[in-house]
Amino acid sequence: MSIRTLLGLVAILVIGGALSLVLSDYSLRLMNLAVVSAVAVIGLNFAFGYSGLISLGHSAFAGLSAYCVAILTTKLGLSPWVAMPVAIIATALSAALIGYPLLRLKGHYLALATLGFNVSFTIVAINWLDLTGGTNGIAGIPHLSVAGYELSDERSFLWFALISLTLVAAAAAAIHRSRHGRAMIAVRDDEIAAAMAGIDVTGVKVAAFTLAGTCAAIAGCLFATHIRFVAPEDFNYAHSITYLAMLIVGGEGSIAGAIIGAVVLTFLPEWLRVLGDAYLLFFGLMMLVILVILPTGIVGLVRRISLKRRSPGDETTNVPARAGAHS
Amino acid sequence: MTILHTKAISKRYGGLQALSEVNMTVNAGEFLAVIGPNGAGKSTLLNVLTGLTMPTEGKIWLDGKDVTRWATHARIRSGLGRTFQHGRLFERLSAVENVMTGAAVRKGRSEKELQEFAMSILHRMGLSGVARHQISSMSYGQRRMVELCRTLACEPRVLLLDEPAAGLNSGEVELLMERLTALRAEHQLAVVLIEHNMGMVMRLAERIVVLNFGCMIAEGTPAEVQTNPAVLAAYLGEGYSHADV
Structure with a gap:
């Protein structure tokens, strides 16, 4: 692990921990939601940021996992610590099974197919009343307990969520720096050249999609044990689009970007509450501006500024590639 | 020893016959050039050999194994390597x-x-x-x-090069030729070269295959190909002679 990655991981814990001491209960709740989203968006970064697979069904994987936890704990009486690994494994397997046929599609066809998957998931969650409770959802998911201490308040849960985020970010950084990370980036840049470098393009795509689904599953577990209630509207396609927006705003292809995007877009409605309903108009315009002016997101902007400071006369030469994408 | 072998490889795109019953062998450590006018089927041949395009008919063997239906990455892992005309x-x-x-x-x-x-x-x-x-x-x-x-x-044990000299200046072409010669000698690498730079082809190739309209019209040493009437008519032109090389 590089020093830069290590510093990034420590920063997550230190900044998050410091904020947990000063924020109000409401802000802590938002912070928890931001951290849960960050875990999901780090997953989306594997599919979209590294491999170029446009997934508009990411929220369905979080939902699948959250419902697994809810059903296993409330209907079968299992401990959340047993339910969560089961939910993550089941969701990862589902992602692999769904990804294999879907990933034969490319570009907007893939986007539409994944969107269809998310819509289907929501329809099933609404209509399978016996299992999911329909639109009423499932309530009464038990609190998580660590060494006999119940994570029942926002502050203690935030610490657990931050540790989870740090572990997911560390794993993502390790994958990014490995041959598997390079293979994903190669597939996105040029599938034919990737195959010509001996990379199994289909295998890499399915692996990236499965990793994305696994991270979404972890986020789903965190969501279920934090809110202690799951309902279909928490995992509809709009959330998938929000995850994608978070990644684009923060900076696709970057773990730091995924985290920053998740935090910014979770808190943005609060910061812009003064705008009332005009918030959505502002949000749309902001996305447009970012796509046109900052296609590499906030992290890309920071990187460009730091490169300019380092070599004011020349931005292109002597620049190590893939400078971002660390925690 | 034959390392790469094709038997009656054909490729049809609708009404266009891009390759027609091409039989080709590449021996270990050999330097083979494939030449032909634009649209002769040279790049299609490389696409078929590397699995980017499946042949309509025919078979391909790599190291004695039938790889005709293998995916590209599997062929690369088995010893094929390829560069592209514009670099990817x-x-x-x-x-x-x-x-x-x-x-x-x-x-x-x-x-x-x-x-x-x-x-x-x-x-x-x-x-x-x-x-x-x-x-x-x-x-x-x-x-x-x-x-x-x-x-x-x-x-790779067979290196397929699709116009490696395209866009390079004369100094870079010279450097490329030196390095290819050294690499081949050191690793016993078989090289299949598609190139329009006739100077490079005649200097490096031990054997030349000539394609025209997807058909193999000639095969032989550079000296044989240069005097082959079919080649002169189809590709090099009537006025081309050995002295021009």
């Missing part, structure tokens, strides 16, 4: 990372070993100074060489 690189990776993707074909190498291996190839090709640079900051010639390094990192 991974723009978001550095030069050394590009080469490391090729080196990862062989399992069991650690990250450190992958990097050392990639650096040794870049050093060999005179690119160690730009190993950490972004691809976008490199000259056209450097990009072509990085692509060649990535292909070499796959440790």
Whole structure:
């Protein structure tokens, strides 16, 4: 692990921990939601940021996992610590099974197919009343307990969520720096050249999609044990689009970007509450501006500024590639 | 010893016969050139050999194994390597990372070993100074060489080169020829070269295959091909003579 990655991981814990001491209960709740989203968006970064697979069904994987936890704990009486690994494994397997046929599609066809998957998931969650409770959802998911201490308040849960985020970010950084990370980036840049470098393009795509689904599953577990209630509207396609927006705003292809995007877009409605309903108009315009002016997101902007400071006369030469994408 | 062998390879795109019953053998360590006018089917032949396009008819054997229906990556892992006419690189990776993707074909190498291996190839090709640079900051010639390094990192036994000299200046072409000659001698590498630069072809090739309208119209040593009337008519032109080479 590089020093830069290590510093990034420590920063997550230190900044998050410091904020947990000063924020109000409401802000802590938002912070928890931001951290849960960050875990999901780090997953989306594997599919979209590294491999170029446009997934508009990411929220369905979080939902699948959250419902697994809810059903296993409330209907079968299992401990959340047993339910969560089961939910993550089941969701990862589902992602692999769904990804294999879907990933034969490319570009907007893939986007539409994944969107269809998310819509289907929501329809099933609404209509399978016996299992999911329909639109009423499932309530009464038990609190998580660590060494006999119940994570029942926002502050203690935030610490657990931050540790989870740090572990997911560390794993993502390790994958990014490995041959598997390079293979994903190669597939996105040029599938034919990737195959010509001996990379199994289909295998890499399915692996990236499965990793994305696994991270979404972890986020789903965190969501279920934090809110202690799951309902279909928490995992509809709009959330998938929000995850994608978070990644684009923060900076696709970057773990730091995924985290920053998740935090910014979770808190943005609060910061812009003064705008009332005009918030959505502002949000749309902001996305447009970012796509046109900052296609590499906030992290890309920071990187460009730091490169300019380092070599004011020349931005292109002597620049190590893939400078971002660390925690 | 034959390492790559095709039998009656044909490829049809609707009404267009891009390749017609091409029989070709490549021997271990041999330098073979494939020439022909534009649209003769040279790049289609490489696409069929590497699995980017499936042949309509015919068979391909690599090291005695029928690889006709194999996926591209499986053929690369079995000893084929190919560069493209315009160079295809991974723009978001550095030069050394590009080469490391090729080196990862062989399992069991650690990250450190992958990097050392990639650096040794870049050093060999005179690119160690730009190993950490972004691809976008490199000259056209450097990009072509990085692509060649990535292909070499796959440790191929048959190297398929699609117009490697296109876009290079005379100095870079000379350097490329020197390095190809050295690599071939050192690794017993079979090279299949598609090239319009006749000087390069005549200087490097031991055997030449000539395609025209997807058909193999001639095969032989450079001297034989240069005097073949069918080749002169179809490709080199009536006025071409050995003295022009």
